[in-house]
Amino acid sequence: MSLDHSPRPDAIAEARRQSEICNACRYCEGYCDVFPAMFRERVFSDGDITQLANLCHNCRGCYYACQYTEPHEFALNIPAALANVRAESWERYAWPSAVGGLFQKSGAAIAAGLVLGIAALFFTIAALGQSEGAGFYAHLSHTAMVAIFAPAFLFPVLALAIGVRRFWAEIGGGAIRWADIREAARRTATMKNLSGGQGQGCNFENGDRFSNARRHAHQAVLWGFLLCFASTASGTILHYVLDMPAPYGFFSLPKLLGVPGGILLSVGAAGLATLKLKADPQLGATRRWGGEMAFTLLLGFTGLSGLLLYAATGTGLVAPLLALHLGAVLTLFLLTPYSKMAHGAYRFAALVRDAQARR
Template sequence: MSLDTPLISEARRQVEICNACRYCEGYCAVFPAMFKERSFAAADITQLANLCHNCRGCYYACQYTEPHEFALNLPAALAEVRAESWERFAWPAAPARLFQRSGVALAAAFVVGIALLFWLASALRPASGEGFYAYLSHGAMVAIFTPAFLLPLAAMGVGLRRYWHEVGGARVTWAHLKDAGLSAARMKNLAGGQDQGCNFEAEDKFTNARRHAHQATMWGFLMCFASTSSGTLLHYVLGLEAPYAFFSLPKLLGVPGGILLSIGALALAHLKLKADKSLGAASVWGGEMAFILLLAATGITGLALYAATGTALVPALLAIHLGTVLAFFLTVPYSKMAHGFYRFAALLRDAQIKRC
């Protein structure tokens, strides 16, 4: 795919007008990065697009939106370039086009994952085992989820390498990681110019709702991942097998993590329904919503499974939860989950440019 696509050309037109106006300098990291340049190559537009958090504050402050002849809609222009870049960097490319365009594909992955795990639960049911292992052996879980985790991660790595090469990324230092990490952890670019929030769901009104929902989702996901990782260490390093008591590291991380993930993802879905579709990448709206709901389903089914421990509901809930998690992992490089990786890479590149 040629870098100078119609979407990049339109984004360049709008960026050049913004670069001349400079009214929105304090809104987010995009504008200081933009104002450092006098001309914009396709790679520069790609970097700005992935640095953008689609908070939309610049749109509502802009004097050149429609009906002005300039017809600026920078959030939508950068969102379309961002989605296009994920397709271009994705490996293999075909699934990226499928998942970017259709939330139905995510739902299909969800159903197939459940059906597969139902079959495995009956075909590979162990002769003995405690807790969840009474329905699906530990060996079977490892055989299913190890490649389902590692292969998408490898595919994501290929995409990030392509992105880094295109935007001219250099060697990463601890200082770059610190700058990018602090920005990501605080969701700094969703705070608005005066820490008053952004305009994503409330038009010209500032609100931190999206920032807080993002933080809940991110930290909830990381806690759930840490819960699974701690369980793996307990199993293989200390020889302590599941099920674990409530006052154990896997549960103390997993239960509050699942609650945060569920609440945060549902809040993001609610805000997305309130927001103006025309200010984002309208062509991939369905896929984005499907990803958010898949995140929420991962948290909700995990909590439901824990609550049902010791009941007859466990086999069905286990299959549903594992199917949800499996679908999530398999679609990571092609769903909006990719935005977390690319946005962090964009923050790293921005930190490098600032320190030059």
């Protein structure tokens, strides 16, 4: 039996209606990548709307510049219309499909339950087991960590790959060139689409006032996550390639990458959560607000718990903090395909498709 991955008619139809009006007006032609892509089309297929939705960064500048928002009879709200399509596209292509929308409905409860449950499991394993390692490995052996985290890392990679493949087929993506990937990577690194149409920032949290706060918070989270990942990768190389097992001193590569990464991740996530509380929920996917906030808080807690664990080295707090940190990391990995973390993969694919369309 084939699975139905078609968009919900109400969300896609409303986004199409609004896009057709925007395409006739074209006042926002100088704004983010959504509008040049929109204005290249004459008729919008479902795939076109999904592509536009995943190009949108919800900066909301177009809404405050638009003359056709409510109380006008057109009642345009492009940020919300595209946000609904975008969130539903992530749920639709999630694998396994049955859990696609589960996190969005009960994100906070699921994240908290998983973190505490996995932390309790780790704490129990550490208490019952015997480990002869040093540092963190004195509480949980290296073998146990690898046995648990290797599958937990590979699963979301596989799930996201399946989802992005489905997404790529819907938006009509073709053969990929390195030039397309480079252009998408450049726009991802600079987060150009969060700078607004006039380059002054976006209007996410301050209404019609421009701000770069969201762009900076996103960049902190992005680079913090990459630094933490690089820290783990460097530790793996030191352990397996150079035969230099942990623990590592502060001036080692894992710590020089991991500590700044944890700080950036914690500060960036706190900034995003604060800005989300200030923003108008009616300009986003309102039914996903709780899931998105839960993911942001989980991301911040992952960075913060890692910093607290490092600060507690040599004290009696290491065992419980290690269990909590590993619980947060494992939860973050497992929920990646179903939380807003997935937006990184889908948005990058949308930017690659847009680079193809531009040439």
